[in-house]
Amino acid sequence: MGIYLDNAATSFPKPYSVMKKMMEYMQDIGATSGRGAYKTAIEADRLIYNCRKMICKLFNGSDPAKVIFTSNITEALNVVINGFLKEGDHVITSSLEHNAVWRPLKTLERDKNIEISTVCCTDEGITDYNDVEKLIKSNTKLIIFTHASNVLGAIQPIREIGRIAKKHKVKFLVDSAQTAGAYPIDVEKDNIDILAFTGHKGLLGPTGTGGFIVNCYIDINPLKSGGTGGDSKYPYQPDYFPNRYEAGTPNVVGIVGLGEALNFIYSVGIKNIRKKEEEIIEYAIERLKSVKKIEIYGPKKSDKIVGVVSFNIKNIKAEEISYELDKQYDIMVRSGLHCAPTAHKIMGTENIGAVRIGIGYFNEKEHIDTLVEALNKIQNKYM
Numbered sequence: 057m058g059i060y061l062d063n064a065a066t067s068f069p070k071p072y073s074v075m076k077k078m079m080e081y082m083q084d085i086g087a088t089s090g091r092g093a094y095k096t097a098i099e100a101d102r103l104i105y106n107c108r109k110m111i112c113k114l115f116n117g118s119d120p121a122k123v124i125f126t127s128n129i130t131e132a133l134n135v136v137i138n139g140f141l142k143e144g145d146h147v148i149t150s151s152l153e154h155n156a157v158w159r160p161l162k163t164l165e166r167d168k169n170i171e172i173s174t175v176c177c178t179d180e181g182i183t184d185y186n187d188v189e190k191l192i193k194s195n196t197k198l199i200i201f202t203h204a205s206n207v208l209g210a211i212q213p214i215r216e217i218g219r220i221a222k223k224h225k226v227k228f229l230v231d232s233a234q235t236a237g238a239y240p241i242d243v244e245k246d247n248i249d250i251l252a253f254t255g256h257k258g259l260l261g262p263t264g265t266g267g268f269i270v271n272c273y274i275d276i277n278p279l280k281s282g283g284t285g286g287d288s289k290y291p292y293q294p295d296y297f298p299n300r301y302e303a304g305t306p307n308v309v310g311i312v313g314l315g316e317a318l319n320f321i322y323s324v325g326i327k328n329i330r331k332k333e334e335e336i337i338e339y340a341i342e343r344l345k346s347v348k349k350i351e352i353y354g355p356k357k358s359d360k361i362v363g364v365v366s367f368n369i370k371n372i373k374a375e376e377i378s379y380e381l382d383k384q385y386d387i388m389v390r391s392g393l394h395c396a397p398t399a400h401k402i403m404g405t406e407n408i409g410a411v412r413i414g415i416g417y418f419n420e421k422e423h424i425d426t427l428v429e430a431l432n433k434i435q436n437k438y439m
């Protein structure tokens with residue numbers, strides 16, 4: 057088995073108990089939820105509700121019914137952005153957004169006359185929250201911020217931004233793709249109105265899971281209509297949570313796996329997960345600095361970033377580095393623009409991209425040692 061350092065894309069490995077629970081569900085239960093009244097269907101209901109409850113508790117939400125499951129965070133963000141914003145509304149967002157936010161916004165700008173303002177940040181991805189307040193206008197309806205950049209790793213001052221949003225009665229949506237499960241999030245303390253999450257990264261669940269938590273009064277039009285297992289005579293989508301946003305058969309096996317992943321996270325504790333990752337991040341930054349002609353992007357302090365470190369080595373293309381790492385050394389990293397073109401603009405790498413390592417809970421310092429050794433060899437080969 058090689059060394060997996062692409063946890064910012066999806067986490068690997070998953071806890072063994074997650075796979076076991078999914079297998080047990082597939083073998084012994086198999087039923088969908090919210091539809092049947094027989095024993096296994098009720099057990100599927102219970103497992104899904106249990107996962108809602110655990111997500112709600114993890115992020116300190118007020119009501120498990122307001123945890124909506126979607127197939128990933130991209131879908132969750134699309135539901136909120138497209139279902140809430142109306143013609144002529146103004147949105148404020150960071151300069152570091154993933155295309156999961158950026159593309160729906162740009163599409164609304166083109167098709168529905170939505171106005172977008174981006175908050176500037178330093179070339180390391182540090183945002184001054186005071187800059188957000190300066191951009192608020194009478195038609196500002198939504199502030200959207202990634203909690204941490206998926207390219208620079210930089211953690212954004214969401215609590216302060218949330219406070220500003222509250223003060224001006226503007227809704228605040230946070231993309232927690234790079235932080236959920238790896239960094240403490242509290243929707244109350246962090247002043248978050250809607251928290252979007254993905255299940256397969258730091259939350260250690262399977263792909264095909266994600267969602268959002270609603271922590272305020274807000275009218276979001278559902279993107280989909282369809283079966284919910286109840287109110288079948290009513291011709292429209294029910295208007296209560298979570299059914300309003302959950303049309304069609306849910307990904308029961310995925311949600312069961314996510315629930316078990318949350319059990320694992322609770323057993324270790326978010327603080328301990330963060331502590332371990334921070335140690336490895338610190339170690340990675342220090343060790344990477346020893347590679348000749350390397351340029352490391354983003355803040356160089358482990359308390360300022362999540363487990364994402366991007367870099368380039370002078371005169372060697374990012375794709376060549378990731379290709380060599382995989383082919384010669386069985387080390388899995390990612391190169392390119394990482395679906396975040398505006399972040400690369402800030403780094404000045406929009407034409408060349410960068411190599412990105414994504415550190416996860418199951419990485420160890422030895423993985424970093426092997427990576428650095430391999431990078432030194434690649435560097436010698438290309439000299």
Ligand SMILES: Cc1ncc(COP(=O)(O)O)c(C=O)c1O
Binds near residue numbers: 064065202234254255
């Ligand atoms: C910051 C950020 N937002 C959104 C996404 C999209 O995640 P998903 O593919 O799970 O929808 C990612 C994934 O790379 C991300 O890093």
